[in-house]
Amino acid sequence: MKEDTVRKAKLLEVGEIFIPKEIDMPCFASRSTAGPDAGSGAHAFEFGSARVKLSVTKDPEARVRLEQSPGGFSILLDGEPLVEGVRVLPLVAHAPNQAFLNIGQECIMGCAFCAMPGPGAEHAEPLSAERALKIISINASHPSFSAVAITSGIPESVSATNDSIIDMVRTIRAHYPAIPIGAEAYIEDPDDILRFREAGATEIKINIETWPSELFRKLCPGRDRVRTLAALEKAVEVFGRGHVTCNLIVGMGETDRDVADGLKALAELGVVPNVRAIRIGPLNRAKLEKALGAVPGKVTAERLLALGEQHRKILEKNGLDTGTFETMCFSCRCCDIVPMADL
Numbered sequence: 001m002k003e004d005t006v007r008k009a010k011l012l013e014v015g016e017i018f019i020p021k022e023i024d025m026p027c028f029a030s031r032s033t034a035g036p037d038a039g040s041g042a043h044a045f046e047f048g049s050a051r052v053k054l055s056v057t058k059d060p061e062a063r064v065r066l067e068q069s070p071g072g073f074s075i076l077l078d079g080e081p082l083v084e085g086v087r088v089l090p091l092v093a094h095a096p097n098q099a100f101l102n103i104g105q106e107c108i109m110g111c112a113f114c115a116m117p118g119p120g121a122e123h124a125e126p127l128s129a130e131r132a133l134k135i136i137s138i139n140a141s142h143p144s145f146s147a148v149a150i151t152s153g154i155p156e157s158v159s160a161t162n163d164s165i166i167d168m169v170r171t172i173r174a175h176y177p178a179i180p181i182g183a184e185a186y187i188e189d190p191d192d193i194l195r196f197r198e199a200g201a202t203e204i205k206i207n208i209e210t211w212p213s214e215l216f217r218k219l220c221p222g223r224d225r226v227r228t229l230a231a232l233e234k235a236v237e238v239f240g241r242g243h244v245t246c247n248l249i250v251g252m253g254e255t256d257r258d259v260a261d262g263l264k265a266l267a268e269l270g271v272v273p274n275v276r277a278i279r280i281g282p283l284n285r286a287k288l289e290k291a292l293g294a295v296p297g298k299v300t301a302e303r304l305l306a307l308g309e310q311h312r313k314i315l316e317k318n319g320l321d322t323g324t325f326e327t328m329c330f331s332c333r334c335c336d337i338v339p340m341a342d343l
């Protein structure tokens, strides 16, 4: 296994980094409203072939720390050098290679692991098409800009949200005829999948989140697992194998066997699942404790790497490859161990 992948897994296990104020950062931290670092500032780092995005903590006692010397940046873990020759990656809009835009920054679905605020919480105005186009045009000249992705919380209903995402995809496609566009959505009406495709999306992510049905019921009380699986199957018909993905979050009480069962079932449908370790923070800690009866522990680097090996073998057996994706998390590679790229 590549040493850089082992180092990346160790950093993903901790999930956060302390950056002393005397360090001269080449770019600003990004503040995400969706994804594992939602609600906190974060920086992305690259070393060798590995990329990792870490939340920035103000705790000077944090286990992971950035250092700067005349030779460049390095990362320390528990006071010991972990990686030298680190590059700080500028983030286009949330991700280093793409504008990943979140339209609606509140959600009624109540999923326990999610850091997005529920109804009534203070949040930014929904993202307008004009603003999205402006963000994309500002970032389009960035040398690493290569894709757009759109997601959204559900402020009122799944169908209204999908109408907004589809309109946004259509508008972006009209201005950028050749750019890969990813859409991350909940699907209740399978006809929406065709509408996403016809509007110009090239890839789609429909999250199953966790494999055991009992856990799904506890963690996603507003959602329907059977419909989600049916939507994934339909999405493969519409978008094709290797263009449909879904998050499978680990560290919420499932066993390795559950994860393997999920990976196999999804890959057999032609879906390329993304294994993501749960990140626990102030925005989801209490919700997770309520749903699961206890706050889950961190997912260890060893477990992430073992699941990654299994994940790669299952994809290979089903003729699937994370390298077929041009948008969203497989092309970004910051938050997860990505088979084929990392191991």
Ligand code: SF4
Pocket (backbone or CB within 6 Å): 034, 035, 036, 053, 094, 095, 096, 100, 328, 329, 330, 332, 333, 334, 335, 336
């Ligand atoms: S891996 Fe996915 S969630 Fe993480 S920064 Fe990249 S696009 Fe965002």
